[in-house]
Amino acid sequence: MDAARRLGARGAKIVRAADVVTASWVRWKCQFGCGGFNSSRMCPPHTPTPEQTRRMLDEYSRGILFESPLNMAKKIAVKLERTVFLAGHYKALGLGAGPCELCAECAFDEGCRHPEQARPALEGCGIDVFATARKHGFTIEVVRTHRDAQHYFGLVLIE
Numbered sequence: 001m002d003a004a005r006r007l008g009a010r011g012a013k014i015v016r017a018a019d020v021v022t023a024s025w026v027r028w029k030c031q032f033g034c035g036g037f038n039s040s041r042m043c044p045p046h047t048p049t050p051e052q053t054r055r056m057l058d059e060y061s062r063g064i065l066f067e068s069p070l071n072m073a074k075k076i077a078v079k080l081e082r083t084v085f086l087a088g089h090y091k092a093l094g095l096g097a098g099p100c101e102l103c104a105e106c107a108f109d110e111g112c113r114h115p116e117q118a119r120p121a122l123e124g125c126g127i128d129v130f131a132t133a134r135k136h137g138f139t140i141e142v143v144r145t146h147r148d149a150q151h152y153f154g155l156v157l158i159e
């Protein structure tokens with residue numbers, strides 16, 4: 001938890017991978033209504049489906065779920081993944097929030113230009129962020145106006 005906070009996370013908790021919620025509707029919300037759909041290799045339809053993500057999660061026992069400031073979730077996830085990996089957790093895998101913003105235009109089939117930094121969002125892989133965050137005591141509400149608080153989450157799976 002300290003490592004996540006040192007990297008800028010507002011809060012972090014160890015969670016069971018089994019308690020990370022996936023759902024088919026998440027993909028539908030990406031496809032219908034999100035401007036990020038097909039904007040890069042890190043968004044649907046290029047990312048794993050909810051079913052693939054569930055199978056992947058079931059190969060892990062736990063992860064670090066963290067809350068992040070705006071535009072920081074992927075940066076924190078990448079650095080935390082690296083920290084955890086170097087500590088010996090060879091399966092460490094980080095996921096963030098939102099579309100990829102590392103390039104003005106994605107390279108798509110030419111291959112990712114920044115594979116060391118680019119990670120998909122939780123929601124882009126079919127994870128129900130609201131349900132997962134609430135299940136673990138974090139606050140997250142629908143943003144109705146520009147004045148409403150916004151909450152972003154990332155996850156680093158460990159083993």
Ligand code: SF4
Pocket residue numbers: 040041042100101102103104105106107108111112113114115118
């Ligand atoms: S880093 Fe660039 S090339 Fe890679 S997924 Fe993101 S936008 Fe596409």
